[in-house]
Amino acid sequence: MCLIYFCPESPRWYMKKNRYQDAMKSLLRLRNHPIQAARDLYYIHAQLEVELDFIGEAHYAKRFIELFTIPRVRRATVASFVVMIAQQMCGINIIAFYSTSVFRDAGADDNQALLASMGFGLVNFVFAWPAIWTIDTFGRRSLLLFTFPQMAWTLLAAGLCTLIPGTGGAHMALVAFFVYLFAAFYSPGEGPVPFTYSAEVFPLSHREVGMSWAVATCLFWAAVLSITFPLMLARLHAIGAFGMYAGFNIVALVMIFLLLPETKQRTLEELDYIFAVPTRVFMRYQVTKVLPWWIRRWILFQREARLEPLYQFDTVGEPEDNHSSDFGYENDKAKVELKDTIGLTSGVQTTR
Structure with missing residues (x-):
């Protein structure tokens, strides 16, 4: 959080406030050469002019309503909703929020559960790096269509492993292995794709309000998950919870297949x-x-x-x-x- 104070302010925000000199200073910090900074200054200015021509002085509430009334924007709204709710349906946050409880319910003691949770976070971090290359090479939609089936069977396998009798090291090793494999498939796919996808599907005139809608959708369903999962884990245990979210992965896969166009390397x-x-x-x-x-x-x-x-x-x-x-x-x-x-x-x- 302290490092945020060393980040340059958004040039686009400065220019909206008619502070072009400050915008140029930010761009000089963000670009390798002053010519590149000058180019982007003009480019952002042109974008803002186009936005002003289309939306004029339209109120934020009016643009929010247009997310559901303008056909082209409505389809982008639906697509961003699907990809964001799919992030919660895949089950990543039942482990991210309650990993210690999940591993403890699977038979681990407190120390084993904490170590397994640390391993989950490490796998999630390491396997997110390939997305820098794969998201523009294979495409957003293709990554999702490939990783969701893998997340479904790995989550189901992790749940089934909790049925293995005994509490030995092999028992927990299998549960942790499939949870880590699940995280490895999630990290380059449904991890970064929803925010990348939602940020680019809306036209410039509705991008701010559209992205706000998308993030609100993600966080709302994350809150629903955090409230409902403890009860689910208490009644269904790890096998039932993992099995249910494995099924949600298949539902999300169908929704993505039917409702998400590919946006890789497309112009506005x-x-x-x-x-x-x-x-x-x-x-x-x-x-x-x-x-x-x-x-x-x-x-x-x-x-x-x-x-x-x-x-x-x-x-x-x-x-x-x-x-x-x-x-x-x-x-x-x-x-x-x-x-x-x-x-x-x-x-x-x-x-x-």
Whole structure:
């Protein structure tokens, strides 16, 4: 906390207050060269001008209401809600909040429970580092779709290991091993992805209020979990609690598959277009196109299997064949909806 006082203030905040000299000083501390600082000063200024054109003097409450009334923004709101509540559904905080109680319920004494809790925190820290590379290499959605099944079976395995008779070292070692494996899958996936994803899905005009909504969702359900889990652990013990959250992982996996578009390396304009596609169209595409392709490619090992894209950024509404005509038509409708939607970003292009 003491180190926060040595951090430079946000240049964007300074510029909103018309303190451009202070903003430049912050940018000079954040960038390697004055030319880079000057470039970003102009870039942020242009972004703020675009925001002002769209939202004007709109009140914060009005923009919050628009999270649920503007179709493009509403889809981003739903996506951020799903990815944030999934972080609580995966079960990470039942261990992070109550790790000592969980290990003690599994048969560990006080010292063993404390040591196991320390190991859990260490694994969580170490395996979060690969996300710096994987989150932009494999994508946000891909990481979630891969790690949630792994978290489900490792959490279930940890719960089943509590049924092993005896309280010896091997008993606790197995429980701790699967809990650590669970944390290793969580850390590069559902750990960093929700906050990264939620920060980029909203247009500039609604990004602040949208991110506030996303974080509030995460913390609200974390509070619900912290209140309900002790009762769950007392009645169901570790096996029941772990088994229930393993099931929640599968539910979260389905929600992510059906409701979360990929945002990796998309510009703001492309994200506007992606979230202008109706939710039912995206869900139908996942069920009728992506799922059959995945089965053919990765279960039947048919290398010739091809997946037609849902988004056509260069030639919208001009399908290559009859099979893609429905989705081409929906892309046209998304384009029209995008033009009619207020509060979206345009004129400033940002590559992620």
